[in-house]
Amino acid sequence: MIDVMFGSLGALLTSPQTMGLMLIAVMIGLIVGATPGIGGRLSIALAIPFVFGMDMTQGAVFLLTMHAVNGTSGQISSIMFGVPGDGDDAATTIDGYPMAKKGEAGRALGASITASGVGGIIGAIVFAIMIPVLEPIVLAFSPAEFFLLAILGITFIAFLAGGENIFKGMIVGLFGMMLATIGMDPQTGTARFAGDYLFLWDGVSLVTCVLALFAVPEMISLAVKGGSIAAISMEGVNFSYRQIFEGVKEVPRHWFLALRTSIIGALIGMVPGLGGSAAAWLCYGHAVQSSKTPERFGHGAVEGVIAPETASNAKEGGSLLPTLFFGIPGSSGMAVMMGAFLILGIQPGPAMITKHLDLVWTLIWALVVGNLIAVTFLLFITRWVAVLTFINATMLVPFIVVLVVIGAYVNEGQWENLLILVAMSMVGYAMLRADWPRAPFVIGLVLGRIAEESLHKALDLWGLSFFTRPLSLVLITMIVTTIVFAIYKSRRPSALANMQVSA
Amino acid sequence: MNKALKLFGIACIAAQASAALADEGVEFFKGKTVTYIVATAPGGGYDSYGRLVAEYMQRNLPGSTFVVKNMPGAGHIIGANAVYASKGDGLTLGTFNTGLIYNQIVNQQGVKFDLTKMSWIGKAASDPRVVVIAAQSPIKSFEDLVAQKQPVNFASAGPGSASFVETVILTNSLKLPVKNLTGYNGTDDQLAMRRGEVVGSIASRSSYATFIENGYGRFIAQIGGAEKDVPQLSSLVKDARALELIALVQSQGDIARLTAGPPGIPADRLKTLIGAYKAAMEDKELQARAEKLERPVEPAYGEEVAKAVAAALNQSDETKKLLAEALKKDK
């Protein structure tokens, strides 16, 4: 076993073609990932024709690296400009962008990039460890558990708002869930709130909503305020590698949180059916709820950047498991990857453990090495990129807005989404000015859909008795505990909060 | 008055033009861009196949550039609408799920196309339907399934989808002891089978190939297709109504991975496109790549496909009612 493990690492590192392919994959993945609206699926779909003739291992490494790295670069625009690339990134934006506004873009980027790398690596490790116990774990999660997990995530909304804003937070969360009901319902196939508008049948586009709620209002606000994204001037801040390094050090400083969220992310990735942004948001919520000073979140708490980033990267490692060993993709991105694996001649299934263990380890190492390359490269260029937060924002705003509009369109290729962009931007801007929290909306939108689909299936399968399944009871206990905790915390504001000067 | 003369004049010229060079069609495509619409998001079966077809058609249509445009949404209806509504000049083609036949038969809201009027280029594969049963179930054959005393759970995709329709009409007409659970999209049904939540599913054979190879399930009946290892459902059933519906489902499976264009493509250009498609299908390289995509090429072209589609759409009123009911599942 050990010799297979390190044998494949050796083979990987010593093959110039494979390493070369990995480098190219990292570059492409990073560039595509940095653009809002362009999903990872597109890059893989475009790469597939090239992969047809490739050697099995090299092709798999190429695609897997590209896919894994896709999720890593979206944080750059999230943190620097408040422009999330997709639902996952929105979680990073909540605390990342405020950090940039305080002139700490370098630190935020340092932390988030490192967190991504760490998350990806831990995800790969979890993947490796879980191989023997994969089956029982994946099979233990049924629609009943998905439903309860979604509810658990939704209860985190209560923490996110906190204090006097608790109702507003919940209202916004319910608003998100309300919008999640737009589209064909899973039970009767009625096109709710959509009528003849086909583009709404699959629901409102998450990317469009996220861009409209977060990116556009920030851009408009910048155009009004003037100045630069960072509210303080360049001279007062050391944006050289020092600041970035400070950010990097934040991850070991919060090592326990990073470890927990990576593992949670990997586990969520492992179980097909709870994919998408659920991992990032559940972990963000977890970070808020487990912090002694939750009121810092939303204003530039570095944990709010570390948690979602570790989670979404770890998720990719986790989702490789069911894909390779069951032939059942762990996420929509993995579904595309699986098609590619088949083309390459890789036959996913339990035989992978016995006959192709070396390939499995090669892929695990590819994830690790790819992440390391991506992280190193990003940390290096961050220094130049973070400067943009200090220049005159009005020079930046138009380009970012164009990118946002393109992103909203390209995501589904429907011009009607631009109308949604406008409508939701107005709502988002109003929320920004009225000081209402916006993060709960995304949680409600993402988890609301999962909750309804799962609830419907669970009821179909077991009727109301689905609450009594053992794993369900565990989750219900967690939900109740969370709610009780939330109420307790809101009654007793931490004494520390009164003393705290903006960190 | 002037307009009429003008039209007449144009008609004359057009008639002459099409009667002229047989290669007129090929000439037209030199330097032009053909948009190939794929009714799904990037990645996935339809997209991979669509890109394959587009690439090889481009090779066989000198001077042309094929661009793939993804238009996902509403279960392929958005993409199909787009193909139908595009200009009939031969510069737009597309691919979508054959299951849209069901949606058209029942005049589903949102459907803005008429498959009988589309210009048919061809179809690339067959994708027979199969009845799959999970490995751990005691049901070993179709007879076993029929003989079940208690209803067993089957999984299908969301209401309105082809998978859902087929499951409902087949289980109803065959009076199978099956409870249909919906909402299992993508590969959710496979996972549900592994978990033991559902016992089986009626799905396309290609989507279950890996599942079966891994020993997680077995096929107990098949509709259409050339494989001989599984009994044909039509041979196991006597009821005339049921056989009619089985034939409808079979026509679905026979016309898989289709390529079509909007109505009104001029005859010569259509001929050229079909020619390019045929050349693409016969290209050994494409065949090898399609093989890897788990769907070997089994092509049919132009008229043949158009006829099959028209036949599939021509159903008795009873069937139409049954389908309408199936698409409108109430609780």
Add this chain to the structure above:
Amino acid sequence: MTMLARQSMTFFMLAVFTTMVGVSFTYPEGARFMPLTVGIPGIFLCLLQIGLDFRRKPAAADEKDEMREAEEKAAKLVGHDVHFGQAEVIDAPRDAAESLRREIMAWVYFLGLIGGVLLFGFWVSIPIFLISFLRERAGASWTRTLLLGGGASAAFYLIFTKVLGVSLYQGAITGLILDRLAG
């Protein structure tokens, strides 16, 4: 933000919930379930929030000034008044009227871009938007504007159309014109 403006948000949410709950009654039972489960508590919470908004004193509804808050907290710590120096903010609005003007103009630009894209497509609207914004709002020189605006437009075009191969919307009117030209 004035109290009225803050409350508008609550009223807006209330309106959304009420409308969607109302419409969902026209749907069959299975489809109705989720909207009701979400909407009814939503309505309830909105009413609670409206109540809270009314009770809060108008003075406290002033816009939070993080700087002032930080100063106050620091003052508490050290026991005497604290005042942080403000860095020069480039391009700050002169007064509230200018702020409002900018706000309106920003929306005009944004809506103009979207409208332009819908009617004339991306490749017409993007350069026009970039150039007019850079000139009018950012006050850039013609050279810079044309360089940046033109360069960015070209870059966007290259990346999206050529490299990624995604076709961006042509625009309704441009589409019609191109069709006419093609005959």
